[in-house]
Amino acid sequence: MQVRILGSHNGQTRDTRFAGYLVDGVLALDAGTLTRALTADELRRIKAVLLSHRHYDHCIDLWPLAVNARRSGTTIDVFGIPDTMEFVAWSLIDSRNTGDFTKTPSPQNPVLRHHRIETMKQFPVLDYKVTAMTVPHGVPGVGYSISDGKTELFYTGDTGEGMGAFWKYAAPQALLTEVTYDDANADKAAASGHITPRMLGESMAQFKELRGFYPPHLRHAHLP
Numbered sequence: 001m002q003v004r005i006l007g008s009h010n011g012q013t014r015d016t017r018f019a020g021y022l023v024d025g026v027l028a029l030d031a032g033t034l035t036r037a038l039t040a041d042e043l044r045r046i047k048a049v050l051l052s053h054r055h056y057d058h059c060i061d062l063w064p065l066a067v068n069a070r071r072s073g074t075t076i077d078v079f080g081i082p083d084t085m086e087f088v089a090w091s092l093i094d095s096r097n098t099g100d101f102t103k104t105p106s107p108q109n110p111v112l113r114h115h116r117i118e119t120m121k122q123f124p125v126l127d128y129k130v131t132a133m134t135v136p137h138g139v140p141g142v143g144y145s146i147s148d149g150k151t152e153l154f155y156t157g158d159t160g161e162g163m164g165a166f167w168k169y170a171a172p173q174a175l176l177t178e179v180t181y182d183d184a185n186a187d188k189a190a191a192s193g194h195i196t197p198r199m200l201g202e203s204m205a206q207f208k209e210l211r212g213f214y215p216p217h218l219r220h221a222h223l224p
Contacts, residue, residue, distance in 0.1 A: 001151040003176065007033035010057055010180060018057040021155065021176060022046075023146065027126060029155050029176070032057045035064040044072045048125050051080035052157025053141030054087035062088060062112075066101045070111045079115045079125065081132065083140040089114065117142075120169070133169065136160035137193035145170040154215075160193035164206035175215040 002024050007017025018032030025042065028034055028049040035043065043065065051059055062078065069076050080088065089102075101111040117123060119142060122131045129149075132142040135156060143156040143166065154172035156163065163177070180194035189196050195203075208214050 001146075001148050001153060001174070003153065003174065006037035008178075012057075018060065019158075020061065023128075023153070024148075027128065027146070029144065029146075030058040030157065031062040031065060032060060034061040035068065036061065040068065040072075043068050044074055046076060047074075048077040048079065050125070050130065050144050050146075050155075051078065051084050051088070052135075052143065052155070053081075053137060053139050054084045055139060055158065058157065059084070059088060066111050070101070070104065073105075075110060075113060077113045077115060077125070079117050079123075079130075081119070081140060081142055082116045085114055085116050131169070133166055135193075136162050141193075145172065158193060159195060161190060161195060161199045163195070163200075163203035167203075167207045167210050171211050172215050 004022040006020035006022060008019060009016035010018070012018050017036055019030045020033035020037060021029040023029065025045050026047045028046050030052055031049050034046070046065070049062065065076065078088070102114055104111055117132050119132045119134050122129055127148060129147045131145045133145065135141050135143045137158045137160055141157050143154060143159060146153045146155065151174065152170065152172040153174045153176060154166065154170050156177040158178055177200065178194060179197055179200055181189040181196050183196045183198045186196050186198070189199070204214060
C-alpha cells in the first residue's frame, strides 16, 4: 500500500494545501486538494473517494474533480456518512449551475456515484476492505480503517481527544492522523475537536498497552 500526502494544512496558499491523501493512486482520502496537487492523468486514475466529514477543507475539491471526471468520461464512487453526503449533494455539488453529477451523463453511468455508509460495518471499496468509525469533532465525522489484505491503514480525519477507543477495533500498521494545535493550545483543540502532540502520545500509549506494539509508520497530518 502506497500513501501519498497531497495536502495537510488547514489554510491554503501557494505553498500549503488543504487535506488530501491518495492510496495506490486510485483511492482518495478526503478531497480538500486533489485537483490542486495532481495532473490530469493522475486524476483520471482516481476511482473512489472516502470523505471523513463535511468541512470545506476536506471536500472542496470534489466539484472540480467531478468536472474533470465528466470530461474524461469516468465514474468516481464517493463514500461518506449521511451528514457529509447531504452537504455534498446540496451545498457543494450545486446542480443548478453544473448539472447533477449523480445523473450525468446518465443515471446508469453517472460522474459521481454517492454511497451513504454506516459506522462499524465493513464495506468493500475497490480492492480494499473499509470500516468507518465515529470520531469526536466539531461536526459529525468518521475515521477509516482501510485494508488491502496485507496492510491496514487507519486515517482519523479530523479528530478530538479519545482516539484510544478505536484500538479495540483496529490494529493498523500505519496511522495517518492530525496534530492541529500544540500542547499550549490544548483548550482550543478540545473546543474544536482536534488533538495535540500530548493527546496523540496518550493515544499511542493506549494502543501499545492494548496491542503490544506501536504502529511502525506514523504520519502527522493537518498541520497549522
